[in-house]
Amino acid sequence: MKYAYLVLLAAMTGLAGCATQSSLDVVRSDVDAVKTRLFSVEKDLGGVRDESKQGIGSIEKEYKSDVTAVRKLSADIQASMDSLRTDIQALNGKADDLAIATKKPTDDLTRYREDADKRMLTLEDRVMKLQTAIDELGKKMGDLASLPKKEEVVTPESFYTKGLELFKAGDMPGARDIFTKFLDKYPQHDLAANAQYWIGETFYSEKGYEPAILAYQEVIKQYPTKDKVPAAMLKQAMSFKAIKDAKSARYVLKKLVEGYPKSDEAKKAKELLKEIK
Known part of the structure; x- marks a missing residue:
């Protein structure tokens, strides 16, 4: 701009020697106009420069702010990606653990099946052996059953025991029948008194007090x-008491106490005498 201004002044100087005064005034007037316009242009250019500086500063400020925001966003994204990688690694680890845990029951099941198969084979073998033994035992029992049976030897003791078993089972007529037959077959046996006593007991259990009194009297x-x-004396007295014969009951009880004072029955007789009036 300054270079153009100098050129213009030189031209005007050259023209000044040959130009008239009026022409010089015109030229001066044009120069002033040019100066005025030049000044205006420079002023406008200065405003444009200021505005440009302000615009550039604002743009630079916004740019820096955007760069900061972008950097922050990039950092956040990077942090998110790192966290995601960590989560993925953790999930991969859990997936591996789950795969191992899933495989272990399968292996255990396989071993269990193999063990069960072995046990089953062992059991089948034992069952076959047992079946063979059962078959052999059945054959032997069949052979024994085909043999002629030996006659059962009946002893006085076994006969007496059979009567007791019937008595304990509550079969009083059956027991009485056995004991009666025992006395017919073995009247002098050591168990004869017992058999006679149990005959009295069968009647007493059936509340047949009068035949019981007679049976006990046979023992005595x-x-x-x-x-x-x-x-026998104690049960005879109890039978008399049951049929309301207190006099006979007291008589028998007194004889019991006198004749067998140290017996357990004598102690019971004393207690019973206190009850009978």
Whole structure:
């Protein structure tokens, strides 16, 4: 701009020598106009420069702010990606653990099946052996069954025991029948007094007190030295009491106490005497 201004002044100087005064005034007037316009242009250019500086500063400020925001966003994205990578690694680890855990029951099941198969084979073998043994035992039992049976030997003791079993089972008529037959077959046996006593007991259990009294009397009369006599006397007295014969009951109880004072039946007789008036 300054270079153009100098050129213009030089031209005007050259023209000044040959130009007239009026022409010089015109030229001066044009120069002033040019100066005015030049000044205006420079002023406008200065405003444009200021505006440009302000615009550039604002743009630069916004740019820096955007760069900062972008950097922050990039950092956040990077942090998110790192966290995502960590989560993916954790998930991969869990997936591996799950795969191992899933495989282990399968292996255990396989081993269990193999063990069960072995046990099954062992059991089948044992069953076959047992079946063979059962078949052999059945054959032997069949052979034994085909043999002629030996006659069962009946002893006085076994016969007496059968009567007791029937008594305990509650079969009083059956027991009485056995004991009666026992006395018919073995009247002098050591168990004869007992058999006679149990005949009395079968009647007493059926509340047949009068035949019971007679049965107990046979014990007292026929076997006076046997241990069953005190028991027979006590039960005879109880039978008299049951049929309301207090006098006979007291008489028998007193004889029991006198004859067998140290027996357990004598103690019971004393207590019973207190009840009977």
